[in-house]
Amino acid sequence: MLTVSAPGKLMLMGEHAVVYGYPCIVTAVSERLSVSIEETQDEKITIDAPQVKDTRFVDQAIIEGCKAWNITHHGLRLTTHSNFSNCYGFGSSSAVTVATLYAIATLFKQSLDTKMLFDLAYQTVLAIQGVGSGFDIAAAIYGGTIVYTKGGKILDQLAWDLNNDVSLVVGYTGMKADTPTIVKEIAKKKEEQPERVNRIFEAIAKLVMQAKTAGDKKDWETVGKFMNFNQEYLRDLGVSTEKLEVMIHAANKAGAYGAKLSGAGGGDCMIALTLTEKKKIIEQAIISVGGIVVPVSIHTEGVRIEQ
Numbered sequence: 001m002l003t004v005s006a007p008g009k010l011m012l013m014g015e016h017a018v019v020y021g022y023p024c025i026v027t028a029v030s031e032r033l034s035v036s037i038e039e040t041q042d043e044k045i046t047i048d049a050p051q052v053k054d055t056r057f058v059d060q061a062i063i064e065g066c067k068a069w070n071i072t073h074h075g076l077r078l079t080t081h082s083n084f085s086n087c088y089g090f091g092s093s094s095a096v097t098v099a100t101l102y103a104i105a106t107l108f109k110q111s112l113d114t115k116m117l118f119d120l121a122y123q124t125v126l127a128i129q130g131v132g133s134g135f136d137i138a139a140a141i142y143g144g145t146i147v148y149t150k151g152g153k154i155l156d157q158l159a160w161d162l163n164n165d166v167s168l169v170v171g172y173t174g175m176k177a178d179t180p181t182i183v184k185e186i187a188k189k190k191e192e193q194p195e196r197v198n199r200i201f202e203a204i205a206k207l208v209m210q211a212k213t214a215g216d217k218k219d220w221e222t223v224g225k226f227m228n229f230n231q232e233y234l235r236d237l238g239v240s241t242e243k244l245e246v247m248i249h250a251a252n253k254a255g256a257y258g259a260k261l262s263g264a265g266g267g268d269c270m271i272a273l274t275l276t277e278k279k280k281i282i283e284q285a286i287i288s289v290g291g292i293v294v295p296v297s298i299h300t301e302g303v304r305i306e307q
């Protein structure tokens with residue numbers, strides 16, 4: 001039996017704009033999804049994936065992998081394990097897709113380069129959900145914190161360590177959001193008001209690159225300021241919610257460097273950047289307005305073989 005695991009992700013900056021070719025910053029989180037795989041002789045593919053919302057990602061990854069590597073087999077059994085909590089939107093679908101493809105390639109001794117793994121995983125995800133920039137797949141493959149653009153291009157791997165002097169607090173609104181639906185709503189808005197929406201995306205892209213430069217110098221106060229500006233643009237796009245705004249405001253009022261929603265918006269999670277010594281105060285502030293603090297560390301390792 002072979003086991004491969006891949007991490008979930010958290011969008012730090014640049015969501016939505018990344019769908020249209022602009023850069024974003026994404027980090028891999030400590031929540032991981034593992035896929036154990038073995039070959040059987042029963043001519044069946046058995047998938048036991050209780051933690052995966054939609055097992056079509058596993059089915060499709062097997063199809064794509066077997067096709068790409070010309071694999072013939074006499075049956076496969078795949079089982080998943082996870083410390084993911086499905087409701088936080090940490091990207092269990094992309095993690096399971098990457099882990100499944102990596103496991104198939106390893107089991108059948110196929111050579112695997114990261115670009116090919118990305119392309120196969122992206123194809124798989126697009127076949128199921130139709131939209132997406134692939135940032136979550138890149139985080140699952142490369143791990144760490146990366147500046148990413150659509151199509152699998154990694155502009156930079158950042159040495160940001162947000163687990164020591166500075167910390168990232170993650171707050172869940174308690175409301176699930178459907179990312180593909182929101183991405184499609186933004187596409188519609190872009191069609192209706194191309195100039196306005198493009199202007200917002202360009203401004204977001206500029207903030208992403210400025211935040212990268214500030215973060216490389218460990219100027220977290222400035223990174224926080226850019227996160228706040230990014231949030232203003234996301235609000236303008238119409239993807240923030242009252243609950244997100246209340247939680248973001250609470251975090252900033254309690255002394256965070258900056259805070260914003262993370263991901264598609266419409267609910268899900270917000271993030272706040274803070275000096276680690278203030279972390280507890282920020283967490284309390286988020287809880288006091290009805291948010292749920294999600295304990296998670298970031299900047300973790302990408303896909304790997306577990307045994």
Ligand code: PMV
Nearest residue numbers: 015016132133134179263264
């Ligand atoms: O909702 P999440 O955490 O899956 O993030 C979605 C980010 C978008 O930029 C809105 C979509 C994408 O695929 O990049």
